[in-house]
Amino acid sequence: MDAKEFIVRRTAKFFKDGDVVNLGIGMPTMVANYIPEDVDVWLDTENGAIGLNGEPDAEHTDLDLVDATGVPSTLRTGACCFDSFTSFGLIRGGHVAFTILGAFEVDQEGNLANWTVPGKITVGMGGAMDLVSGARQVLITTLHTDKNGNSKILKKCRLPLTAVHAVDYIITELCVLHYNGEGLVLEELAPGVTVEEVIAKTEADLIIPEQIGSMV
Amino acid sequence: MAKSKVVSIDEAMSHLFSGMRIMIPGFVNCGVPETLIKGIISAGYTDLDVISNNTSVQGRGIGRLVHENRIKHITCSHIGSNKETMAKVVAGEINVTFTPQGTLCERMRAGGAGIGGVLTPTGLGTPMQEGKPVIEVDGKQYILEKPLHADVAIIHAWKADKMGNCIYHHTAKNFNPIMATAADLVILEAEEIVEIGELEPDYIMTPGCLVDYVVQGCPAE
Numbered sequence: 001m002d003a004k005e006f007i008v009r010r011t012a013k014f015f016k017d018g019d020v021v022n023l024g025i026g027m028p029t030m031v032a033n034y035i036p037e038d039v040d041v042w043l044d045t046e047n048g049a050i051g052l053n054g055e056p057d058a059e060h061t062d063l064d065l066v067d068a069t070g071v072p073s074t075l076r077t078g079a080c081c082f083d084s085f086t087s088f089g090l091i092r093g094g095h096v097a098f099t100i101l102g103a104f105e106v107d108q109e110g111n112l113a114n115w116t117v118p119g120k121i122t123v124g125m126g127g128a129m130d131l132v133s134g135a136r137q138v139l140i141t142t143l144h145t146d147k148n149g150n151s152k153i154l155k156k157c158r159l160p161l162t163a164v165h166a167v168d169y170i171i172t173e174l175c176v177l178h179y180n181g182e183g184l185v186l187e188e189l190a191p192g193v194t195v196e197e198v199i200a201k202t203e204a205d206l207i208i209p210e211q212i213g214s215m216v
Numbered sequence: 217m218a219k220s221k222v223v224s225i226d227e228a229m230s231h232l233f234s235g236m237r238i239m240i241p242g243f244v245n246c247g248v249p250e251t252l253i254k255g256i257i258s259a260g261y262t263d264l265d266v267i268s269n270n271t272s273v274q275g276r277g278i279g280r281l282v283h284e285n286r287i288k289h290i291t292c293s294h295i296g297s298n299k300e301t302m303a304k305v306v307a308g309e310i311n312v313t314f315t316p317q318g319t320l321c322e323r324m325r326a327g328g329a330g331i332g333g334v335l336t337p338t339g340l341g342t343p344m345q346e347g348k349p350v351i352e353v354d355g356k357q358y359i360l361e362k363p364l365h366a367d368v369a370i371i372h373a374w375k376a377d378k379m380g381n382c383i384y385h386h387t388a389k390n391f392n393p394i395m396a397t398a399a400d401l402v403i404l405e406a407e408e409i410v411e412i413g414e415l416e417p418d419y420i421m422t423p424g425c426l427v428d429y430v431v432q433g434c435p436a437e
Binding site: 045046047048049062063064065066069070075081082083084085087088091092111122123124125126127128129130133134160161162163164 | 339387
């Protein structure tokens with residue numbers, strides 16, 4: 001199992017029956033493939049539906065039904081469609097249980113930067129700022145370090161922020177970190193990973209509890 | 217007797233002008249008023265001040281206006297689905313004002329519903345807060361975001377009657393209903409135009425009183 005699959009498998013275990021869950025682009029989209037079969041989760045797409053059900057075959061493609069990346073999708077029984085205004089009311093109003101997003105940077109104050117790298121990436125924030133300010137739980141799925149081995153979990157984000165004090169959990173290939181309002185608590189470790197290894201690979205200060213769980 | 221608002225595309229286009237502030241719905245390529253966008257290009261209108269969620273993909277939907285250099289400024293939440301827009305923004309050929317997607321909706325709602333602004337927590341502590349008043353209500357902070365209103369909105373419906381009462385299909389609703397409320401002039405294209413009275417009143421999503429002209433449209437390509 002590669003690191004990303006390990007991360008999304010753990011992330012999918014956060015949900016309980018009836019949860020409305022919004023999955024961001026990239027690694028978060030993969031979470032849909034690993035939701036336990038006995039948990040009834042409703043996938044929200046901010047362009048206007050709850051109850052997305054994966055890509056259609058060519059014969060059943062409807063261009064009026066797409067996911068948040070614009071790719072044709074399908075609806076499960078019990079799904080509903082709505083306009084963008086209603087969609088973001090649901091998001092901002094706390095009616096979405098989880099939003100799962102990637103990060104350029106995240107920090108020990110629960111701050112998130114994932115929408116712009118000035119001079120390099122200028123695409124806009126889309127719905128990310130509303131999702132992180134409104135969803136009841138904000139989960140960040142990210143590799144622990146960047147391509148050069150630098151920690152993505154910082155003392156203080158350097159990039160322009162997406163939201164302040166908004167992150168609840170960070171799930172990486174090494175550990176699960178929980179922002180408890182005061183700092184990042186090391187709640188779970190991946191098999192074979194030590195506290196010392198996490199500390200060595202993390203710029204942020206971590207709160208180390210007496211009991212640390214396992215990610216599997 | 218209820219009167220028809222159905223006109224030709226040329227008649228509808230004759231009410232527009234270069235430099236107009238125009239709302240154009242759509243999420244990537246879904247729910248985009250493709251027929252009316254092609255009409256704007258044929259009519260030669262330029263220097264558009266566009267309000268939209270994004271700019272479709274290259275060469276489609278709003279991407280046609282990007283490709284033909286008809287846009288001078290755009291207020292939107294995302295341009296990542298269209299590489300040509302990204303290149304023109306970087307080159308300074310199009311000015312962009314980013315607004316979070318939910319804030320975009322609320323600002324249009326305010327513009328269309330006679331509300332002087334909205335208080336949203338979205339964007340607090342980010343660059344979105346810069347230059348805007350922060351107001352505290354019951355101990356919580358919010359950014360004051362002002363209404364958005366346009367000269368024109370062009371709308372894509374699935375079914376409409378001849379006076380503009382209409383229904384949208386699945387996720388092709390997106391920004392269509394809210395934009396129909398927030399412009400001086402609203403032109404609607406519908407994939408299917410039916411007689412007045414044929415649509416069940418309880419299922420109508422946009423009241424026909426908001427619509428000025430109805431044009432025959434086509435399904436998403």
